[in-house]
Amino acid sequence: MPVRVPNNTSGKDPRFIAILLLVLAAAILIVTWIGIRENRGDSLELLMMQGSAFTEALAQAAESAIASENLVDFLVHLRFAEIVRGFVLHAPSELTNELAVRTVIEHDLYALYVLDSTVALVVGGVGRGPVTGPPPFVYEEAAQLLDQPELKYVLLLDEGERPGEVIHYYLEITADLKSVIVLVADAQYYLEGLRQTQIGYLAQEMAREKGVEYIIYQSTEGIIFASRKPGELLSIESDPFLSESLDSDSIRHRIYEFQGREVLELVRPFSSQDYPFGLLRVGLSLESYYTVSRGFDRLMLSLAAMMFGLILVGLLYLRSRRKRRELSVRYSRIKTATDRIFEEMRTGVAVADHDGTITMVNTAFERIFGLTETRGKKLDDIVALFQQEQPGGGFDFDSHGEKEITIERKGNILNLLVATSPLQFEESEPPGLVVVVYNITRLKRFEREANRRERLSEMGHLAAGVAHEIRNPLNTISIAAQRLAAEFIPQNGRDEYMQMTSQIRTEAGRLNEIITRFLTLAREEQRKLRPVRLDKFIQEFVQFVKSEVEQMKIVLTTELTAGCTIQADEGSLKQVFTNLYNNAKESFEGGDGRIRISTELKNDSVIIRFSDNGPGIEKSIRDKVFTPYFTTRDAGTGLGLPTVHKIIMEMGGDIRVRDADLGGAEIVITLPTA
Numbered sequence: 001m002p003v004r005v006p007n008n009t010s011g012k013d014p015r016f017i018a019i020l021l022l023v024l025a026a027a028i029l030i031v032t033w034i035g036i037r038e039n040r041g042d043s044l045e046l047l048m049m050q051g052s053a054f055t056e057a058l059a060q061a062a063e064s065a066i067a068s069e070n071l072v073d074f075l076v077h078l079r080f081a082e083i084v085r086g087f088v089l090h091a092p093s094e095l096t097n098e099l100a101v102r103t104v105i106e107h108d109l110y111a112l113y114v115l116d117s118t119v120a121l122v123v124g125g126v127g128r129g130p131v132t133g134p135p136p137f138v139y140e141e142a143a144q145l146l147d148q149p150e151l152k153y154v155l156l157l158d159e160g161e162r163p164g165e166v167i168h169y170y171l172e173i174t175a176d177l178k179s180v181i182v183l184v185a186d187a188q189y190y191l192e193g194l195r196q197t198q199i200g201y202l203a204q205e206m207a208r209e210k211g212v213e214y215i216i217y218q219s220t221e222g223i224i225f226a227s228r229k230p231g232e233l234l235s236i237e238s239d240p241f242l243s244e245s246l247d248s249d250s251i252r253h254r255i256y257e258f259q260g261r262e263v264l265e266l267v268r269p270f271s272s273q274d275y276p277f278g279l280l281r282v283g284l285s286l287e288s289y290y291t292v293s294r295g296f297d298r299l300m301l302s303l304a305a306m307m308f309g310l311i312l313v314g315l316l317y318l319r320s321r322r323k324r325r326e327l328s329v330r331y332s333r334i335k336t337a338t339d340r341i342f343e344e345m346r347t348g349v350a351v352a353d354h355d356g357t358i359t360m361v362n363t364a365f366e367r368i369f370g371l372t373e374t375r376g377k378k379l380d381d382i383v384a385l386f387q388q389e390q391p392g393g394g395f396d397f398d399s400h401g402e403k404e405i406t407i408e409r410k411g412n413i414l415n416l417l418v419a420t421s422p423l424q425f426e427e428s429e430p431p432g433l434v435v436v437v438y439n440i441t442r443l444k445r446f447e448r449e450a451n452r453r454e455r456l457s458e459m460g461h462l463a464a465g466v467a468h469e470i471r472n473p474l475n476t477i478s479i480a481a482q483r484l485a486a487e488f489i490p491q492n493g494r495d496e497y498m499q500m501t502s503q504i505r506t507e508a509g510r511l512n513e514i515i516t517r518f519l520t521l522a523r524e525e526q527r528k529l530r531p532v533r534l535d536k537f538i539q540e541f542v543q544f545v546k547s548e549v550e551q552m553k554i555v556l557t558t559e560l561t562a563g564c565t566i567q568a569d570e571g572s573l574k575q576v577f578t579n580l581y582n583n584a585k586e587s588f589e590g591g592d593g594r595i596r597i598s599t600e601l602k603n604d605s606v607i608i609r610f611s612d613n614g615p616g617i618e619k620s621i622r623d624k625v626f627t628p629y630f631t632t633r634d635a636g637t638g639l640g641l642p643t644v645h646k647i648i649m650e651m652g653g654d655i656r657v658r659d660a661d662l663g664g665a666e667i668v669i670t671l672p673t674a
Contacts, residue, residue, distance in 0.1 A: 036293075047327065077153065077155060080185075083107050110186065168186070209334065213258060215280070216230055219275075220246075220278065248269060348362065349362050357378060408619070415441045416438065417438040418437050419437075481504040534564040535599065558598065561601050565674040566674050576647050579641065597610055606673055609669075611662050612662060612664040648671070653670055
């Protein structure tokens, strides 16, 4: 029987197959290693992108929070300074304990004290609250203020004896530098306002976002604030990474061990007027990153163990893409939060590219200028809307820096602070422009009111010393002229003599009337307020001037709403209407004049409109007409409208000037209802 020998010439060499399998396994391992490396790099890059966006949003929000803190402090100072001015308007002999108590009750204070130049308590008034007398540190601060009067005022914050009690002490030196006024008030509202706007509170809120481990602001002096207890941290000088970041102009990152866990730390230089130059440090959790990376690694390694797992490698790639999309969704959420902060800012912000086309704009910017759908429009088109006939003379977005402008919108004058600066996204692209607009109308109004009150205070001091000295000679002149006319009549030139003595008495009476109006404007008066029906009052006023109106051929009409009742002093209110009537009457230049008085009840206010068809009041001087001594007529005294403004302000109302539909000026007075 023949023996058959196996023929292997047609088979595969096992060594070749082994080598092929090894090569294929090596290829799969190499592809797996490259995929793992790229996945980790892409995942970390996405995490860094969302961290950079979060850090930049934090820096922008921090700048707005710092500006808000300064505004809160400034408004508190304005309030206390206004109270002090009102108190020192009285003569030194009137600065008594009773006046201090009335001021405390009227302005809801704890206490008011007056310290003389030796820091001794000379006047004191205590209202509700825990204060019984100035604490020792107040006397020390008053002594320093007297030694350094250029400081003008000091605002102190002190914790009371009871838990949760915080007290404000406001010290202001008087103009004669001989005494210090001390106001004591509750500071809870102040702390609550600061808490809502402080950068630390902002950091605490933003640190609650999922994945944010901590937010720290650190300077070379130490930790300024932190969203959680930082524990032992190296100083900036001891940490080379932080030292290099302090000199950098961009956001830097690193993997950092914080309290036993690794985090992705992003560092950005930050500075402001109120905080020292330092670094914003944001730590993002790496747990999600490590979870995604470890899952991807295990899956790729298991596929690498399978010789023919190339299809599964493709599936794993799709899985990694899904993980990346999850990170992108988280990034989009943080970006959405950033956009929400951008939209809810009260400061107007617009971003334009290199050719002036608006690419980003928030709601506040459009609301300030009264515009809609400004995205995609040119900045030059917005400038053209407000360039002509503006009280501020127009403005230019292309000039970098800050500028105060004044615009008119819907009949209202707005004071704006416009700040522009260049913005460049890519080095290869031309720079764009960032426009930031602050509405400072209310602040400007406070400044004007403060200036008016300061001038009235000066007039009060002047009036007290000069009025008596002027009136005595006037009386003497008037009496002498009367005796000359009655007892010393010459035989020749009798008519000319009588005309001269009559003119002396007339001019003396006119000067005495000017002094009386000046005193009325300058001094504080105790007015007796009672309910006044406006429709009845205005009808009586029309009857009062009826004969003069008919004689001058003036058409006086009324449009009165029944039931409008206000709290007012009838004598002062009559003085208001008389001054407005005289101003309108004197504005008519020969032609027939028209005057219209109308009232309107709106919510809890009564609106009175006094219109005429005279030459009107130019927009450029409307802010000046309520300033004492400002007049456009040669024979005017400049005291009529300031007196009207003072009376309306004391009644808790508001007064403005606008164009009338009759063609002249319209005085709009708003008063609270009784």
